[in-house]
Amino acid sequence: KEKLNEFCEELTQKGVQIIENNVMIVTDGKNCTASGTIKVIEPIGTPKETVLTDIPQEGLIEEGDLVIAGLSGGADSVCMLLLLAGYREKIGFSLCAVHVEHGIRGEESRRDAGFAEALCKKHGISCRTFYADVPGYARRCGVGLEEAARVLRHDCLAQEAVRQRAGKTEGGIRIALAHHAGDLAETVLFQLVRGSGFAGLDGMRSERTYPGGAVLIRPLLMCTRSKIEAYLRACGQEYCEDSTNMDVAYSRNRLRHRVLPELTLINSRAVEHIARTAGLMGELADYFDWQS
Numbered sequence: 001k002e003k004l005n006e007f008c009e010e011l012t013q014k015g016v017q018i019i020e021n022n023v024m025i026v027t028d029g030k031n032c033t034a035s036g037t038i039k040v041i042e043p044i045g046t047p048k049e050t051v052l053t054d055i056p057q058e059g060l061i062e063e064g065d066l067v068i069a070g071l072s073g074g075a076d077s078v079c080m081l082l083l084l085a086g087y088r089e090k091i092g093f094s095l096c097a098v099h100v101e102h103g104i105r106g107e108e109s110r111r112d113a114g115f116a117e118a119l120c121k122k123h124g125i126s127c128r129t130f131y132a133d134v135p136g137y138a139r140r141c142g143v144g145l146e147e148a149a150r151v152l153r154h155d156c157l158a159q160e161a162v163r164q165r166a167g168k169t170e171g172g173i174r175i176a177l178a179h180h181a182g183d184l185a186e187t188v189l190f191q192l193v194r195g196s197g198f199a200g201l202d203g204m205r206s207e208r209t210y211p212g213g214a215v216l217i218r219p220l221l222m223c224t225r226s227k228i229e230a231y232l233r234a235c236g237q238e239y240c241e242d243s244t245n246m247d248v249a250y251s252r253n254r255l256r257h258r259v260l261p262e263l264t265l266i267n268s269r270a271v272e273h274i275a276r277t278a279g280l281m282g283e284l285a286d287y288f289d290w291q292s
Helices: 002-013 047-058 075-091 107-122 134-141 145-166 181-193 198-202 225-235 251-266 270-291
Strands: 017-021 024-027 032-035 038-041 066-070 094-101 126-131 173-176 207-210 214-217
Touching: 047 075, 047 225, 066 075, 066 145, 075 094, 075 107, 075 225, 094 107, 094 145, 107 126, 126 145, 134 145, 145 173, 145 207, 145 214, 181 198, 181 251, 181 270, 198 270, 251 270
Parallel strands: 066 094, 066 173, 094 126, 173 214
Antiparallel strands: 017 038, 024 032, 207 214
16 A cells, blocks of 8 residues: 555656546455556646647648648747647648738737748748738627637638648648647636536637638647746747737636636646546537437
């Protein structure tokens, strides 16, 4: 029993969460035997570990594919672009980037566009910049700036997918977005407080079909923001900061800056646990769809 406790303690120190211990110890007074299982949840890995594990395991990118990376210039998308640039040398796929200038933040927004283009040039990656009138779209359609920006970003990515598909005869088209575990946790909480049903609590999927004959992938979905920032520091890579991300007038920002920090005071791995639970909810949703 002492040895078993030592083993469990080692797992805990490595960040592995033990969720079920079914080991039985039997003794006859002289000898003892142990049998059974221990169920665990492995810790969320570094960005590089996540990409090297999840992409081949889930078949997110195949040899000969073209990957269009959404590049805002922020930490998440910069990290994803660097990792994809390294990963393409392993399996051989094409990589390009799309940056969307939303027309909201003036000079700051134009600075981000210049940064994205310079980063791509440095790494030999083609980059296409779209200019979108988010405020105008929001007024015309009666939606908030946050939703308008999301819709127009996806529209630009879909346009690029169609353009790239026209000149491609082999391989698939992948749209890579840099959502991470924190984004997934925010989405789950957002859906929950809006009264979402069962299906909405899976948050975001790592892969789904996309307009323009493409597939949307999220290679960093099971990686935390803190590990993304640590990876960039280790690389000495700079990135842009979007000032609107601190504006708690936006619902997601309130969740990010006020709600999630309180939850992490209760459990430091709250974001990881919510992200893992979202994955389980997705599996359940798929099962019920299959049964119906």
